[in-house]
Amino acid sequence: MPANRPLRTRFLSAERAARMIMHQGLAACLERLATYLVEDCRRWPEFDKTPRVASHSADGVIELMPISDHDLYAFKYVNGHPKNHRLGLSTVMAFGVLADVESGMPMLVSELTLTTALRTAAMSAVAARALARPNCRRMALIGNGAQSEFQAVAFNRLLGIDEFHLFDTDPAATAKLQHNLIRLGLVAHHFASTREAVRGCDIVTTATADKTNATILTPDMVEPGMHLNAIGGDCPGKTELHRGVLEMGKVFVEYEAQTRIEGELQQMPADFAVTELWQVLTGQLGGRSAADEVTIFDSVGFALEDYSALRFMRDLAIELGVDEEIALIPDLPDPKNLFGLIAGEGQAVRGSASAPAEDSGVPVAA
Amino acid sequence: MPANRPLRTRFLSAERAARMIMHQGLAACLERLATYLVEDCRRWPEFDKTPRVASHSADGVIELMPISDHDLYAFKYVNGHPKNHRLGLSTVMAFGVLADVESGMPMLVSELTLTTALRTAAMSAVAARALARPNCRRMALIGNGAQSEFQAVAFNRLLGIDEFHLFDTDPAATAKLQHNLIRLGLVAHHFASTREAVRGCDIVTTATADKTNATILTPDMVEPGMHLNAIGGDCPGKTELHRGVLEMGKVFVEYEAQTRIEGELQQMPADFAVTELWQVLTGQLGGRSAADEVTIFDSVGFALEDYSALRFMRDLAIELGVDEEIALIPDLPDPKNLFGLIAGEGQAVRGSASAPAEDSGVPVAA
Known part of the structure; x- marks a missing residue:
C-alpha cells in the first residue's frame, strides 16, 4: 500500500451486494463462489483456524468468526435469533471484514446477510458434489x-x-x-x-x-x-x-x-x-x-467459507467498478501524531463539557 | 424496534468522531468517558466476559474483543503493527460495533482508532485516581x-x-x-x-x-x-x-x-x-x-472499556444530531424471503456467468 494513499475501506451495502448478484445472476455467482470455496479448502493447512466465539442470550446468539492466512485476515459478525421474524427482522444477519495481514488495515467491510446465504448454499453443493x-x-x-x-x-x-x-x-x-x-x-x-x-x-x-x-x-x-x-x-x-x-x-x-x-x-x-x-x-x-x-x-x-465469500465479493466489486468507500480509519499525515486529528488551534484543555471548541470551522452534524 | 423501521446502522467515520471530540473538547470528553468507564466497571458481574481472540503474524497482531450484558453486545477490531509507521500507517487502528442483544441487529459501526486512544487514557486516569x-x-x-x-x-x-x-x-x-x-x-x-x-x-x-x-x-x-x-x-x-x-x-x-x-x-x-x-x-x-x-x-x-467508549460515542452522536447511517443489513418486507432481495423478474437460473440479468433496472456501480 503506498504511504500517501487515503485510508479508505471499500464498503458493500446490502443493496449494492444484491445488485451485484442480480447483475451476474444468482446461479452464476453460486457456481463461481463454489470455485473460491474449493480453492481455499484445498489450502486448508495454510490457515490459522479457531472455533468461532459465541455469545449466547435468551433469544439467540451473536458470533464472531475470524480466520487468516499469510496475506488476508477475515472475520464475520453473525447472529442467530429464531424469533426475529416477529420483529420483522431476519433470523440471521451478518457482515464481515477483509483486512491486510501485513498492516492490519481493514480493506473491505461488506454486508454478509445475503452473501452468507450464497456461501452456505454453495458449500452444501460443493460437499454434495463430492459425497452424493x-x-x-x-x-x-x-x-x-x-x-x-x-x-x-x-x-x-x-x-x-x-x-x-x-x-x-x-x-x-x-x-x-x-x-x-x-x-x-x-x-x-x-x-x-x-x-x-x-x-x-x-x-x-x-x-x-x-x-x-x-x-x-x-x-x-x-x-x-x-x-x-x-x-x-x-x-x-x-x-x-x-x-x-x-x-x-x-x-x-x-x-x-x-x-x-x-x-x-x-x-x-x-x-x-x-x-x-x-x-x-x-x-x-x-x-x-x-x-x-x-x-x-x-x-x-466455518470462517473459511466467509473468507472465500468476502474474497469473491471483493473481486466482483472490483470487476464491476463498484468503488463505494467509508472512512473507517483516520488518515494521518504523521501516524505518531494521532492527537493532530483533534488539535484545533483554539482548543482548551480545561474547556467545559458544554462549550464548543473555538473556531473548529467544521460542522459536527451532516 | 418497530417492525417497519428501515434497518439502518448508525455510522461514525474517523472524521466525524474527530469533529465530535473537537466540538466537545478533548478534556471534557475524557472526563465524561471516565464516568462511563466507572459506571460499567461497577456493573462488572453483569457482563459476559472472554479474553480477546488474537491472530498473530510476523509483523503484528489483529484482535477481536467481544463483550455483552443483557442489553448490548459490543466488539472491537484492533490491530497492533509496530512497523506500520514505515508504511505511513498507525501502529494501532480500530473500529467497533454496538449491537442489540435481543435481536442481534448491529446498531452502530464506529471508528475506534481515535476513540481507543481516548478510552485507554481515560482508563489509565481512572485507575491512577483510585491508586496513586x-x-x-x-x-x-x-x-x-x-x-x-x-x-x-x-x-x-x-x-x-x-x-x-x-x-x-x-x-x-x-x-x-x-x-x-x-x-x-x-x-x-x-x-x-x-x-x-x-x-x-x-x-x-x-x-x-x-x-x-x-x-x-x-x-x-x-x-x-x-x-x-x-x-x-x-x-x-x-x-x-x-x-x-x-x-x-x-x-x-x-x-x-x-x-x-x-x-x-x-x-x-x-x-x-x-x-x-x-x-x-x-x-x-x-x-x-x-x-x-x-x-x-x-x-x-479490555473489551469492557470499548463497550463504554462505544456507548459514549453513540450518546454523543445522538446529542449532537449526527445521524449518518449505512445499509449494512438488508431491509426485507418478509424476513423469510431473503431470496426476494435478488428475485428480478427476468432472472434466469441457468444464465451464463457473463450475461447480465435481463431488466434488472438498477445500475450496479454508483
Whole structure:
C-alpha cells in the first residue's frame, strides 16, 4: 500500500451486494463462489483456524468468526435469533471484514446477510458434489426459510437437481418457496410431513431454525444411498437429526473442533469418527465408498467459507467498478501524531463539557 | 424496534468522531468517558466476559474483543503493527460495533482508532485516581507516540497533573509531544533517558510500541510511593517492566484471565497475586495501603472499556444530531424471503456467468 494513499475501506451495502448478484445472476455467482470455496479448502493447512466465539442470550446468539492466512485476515459478525421474524427482522444477519495481514488495515467491510446465504448454499453443493451418488435428480428441502431458495439454485446449478420436495411446519414459508422455485422454472412439490417429503429423494437438506434439540429426521426415514445435507443444527442445543441417523452412515464436517461443539456431532461421543471435507476435496481421503452408503454433511458454517465469500465479493466489486468507500480509519499525515486529528488551534484543555471548541470551522452534524 | 423501521446502522467515520471530540473538547470528553468507564466497571458481574481472540503474524497482531450484558453486545477490531509507521500507517487502528442483544441487529459501526486512544487514557486516569497518592503533580511519559498526548490530557484533567517528563528513543516523537503539550498550556520537559525522566515523578506512564520483551523500567528507577501506569505491555512477548518491578508493589489489572496472557504479568508465576480494578472501584477491595507503597496498573485494554467508549460515542452522536447511517443489513418486507432481495423478474437460473440479468433496472456501480 503506498504511504500517501487515503485510508479508505471499500464498503458493500446490502443493496449494492444484491445488485451485484442480480447483475451476474444468482446461479452464476453460486457456481463461481463454489470455485473460491474449493480453492481455499484445498489450502486448508495454510490457515490459522479457531472455533468461532459465541455469545449466547435468551433469544439467540451473536458470533464472531475470524480466520487468516499469510496475506488476508477475515472475520464475520453473525447472529442467530429464531424469533426475529416477529420483529420483522431476519433470523440471521451478518457482515464481515477483509483486512491486510501485513498492516492490519481493514480493506473491505461488506454486508454478509445475503452473501452468507450464497456461501452456505454453495458449500452444501460443493460437499454434495463430492459425497452424493452421481446423477442425483431429486432433493427434499425440510425447512423453507431464508436459506431454502439458495440451496435449490445451488443444487440445480452444481448437481443438476431439478425436482424439489418441500416441507415446513409453517405452510406460508413452503408456499413462498414453491412460488419462488416455480418462477425459476424448477419443479417443486409440497408435502404434509418430513416423512412424505424425503421419500424417494437422493438428497435431503434440513435447514430449520428452531434453537432446540429437534429430531426432524429419524433413522426410519433414511433410505440407502441418500446424502444428508444437515444445515440447521449449528449451535449448542440446536440439532435436527436423531442421533441414530448419524450412526447410519459416514459423517463429514467442515472443521472438526467447531462441529463437535455446534453440529449434530454434539450428540455423539468425542471419539465418534468424522472426516473433514477439505481432505476429500484434496483427494487425501475418500468420500462415499458405495452407492448404497448414507453420507452426511454435518454443516455448521466455518470462517473459511466467509473468507472465500468476502474474497469473491471483493473481486466482483472490483470487476464491476463498484468503488463505494467509508472512512473507517483516520488518515494521518504523521501516524505518531494521532492527537493532530483533534488539535484545533483554539482548543482548551480545561474547556467545559458544554462549550464548543473555538473556531473548529467544521460542522459536527451532516 | 418497530417492525417497519428501515434497518439502518448508525455510522461514525474517523472524521466525524474527530469533529465530535473537537466540538466537545478533548478534556471534557475524557472526563465524561471516565464516568462511563466507572459506571460499567461497577456493573462488572453483569457482563459476559472472554479474553480477546488474537491472530498473530510476523509483523503484528489483529484482535477481536467481544463483550455483552443483557442489553448490548459490543466488539472491537484492533490491530497492533509496530512497523506500520514505515508504511505511513498507525501502529494501532480500530473500529467497533454496538449491537442489540435481543435481536442481534448491529446498531452502530464506529471508528475506534481515535476513540481507543481516548478510552485507554481515560482508563489509565481512572485507575491512577483510585491508586496513586493524593496530590500528584508530576508524571513521566516514557514512549511519546500516538497515545501520549491523550494520557497527558487525561491525567491533567482527572488528577491535576501539570508537569510532564518526556522520553522516547525517537527524539522526533518527543519533540512532537512536547510541542503539542506546550500548545495545550502544559509544562513538558524532555530527558535523555528513562532513568532521568522518571526521577522525582509521582506517576510513571510507559506506552512504548515495540513487540518485544523490553525492560524500559528497572527496579532501581522506581521510587517509594510511585504509581506505575504500564500501558505498552499488552500481548504475548511484549512487555515493558523488569519483573523485579512487579515484585516491588501491588499489581492491579483489568481482567485477570486476559492480563495473565498479555500483560506484564506474563513474566510472573500463575499464582502471583493481583487485584482486579473493578473491585477497587466498587469499594470491595482496597487500593493503595500506604503513601510509600508502589502501585502498578498492568493495563492491556479490555473489551469492557470499548463497550463504554462505544456507548459514549453513540450518546454523543445522538446529542449532537449526527445521524449518518449505512445499509449494512438488508431491509426485507418478509424476513423469510431473503431470496426476494435478488428475485428480478427476468432472472434466469441457468444464465451464463457473463450475461447480465435481463431488466434488472438498477445500475450496479454508483
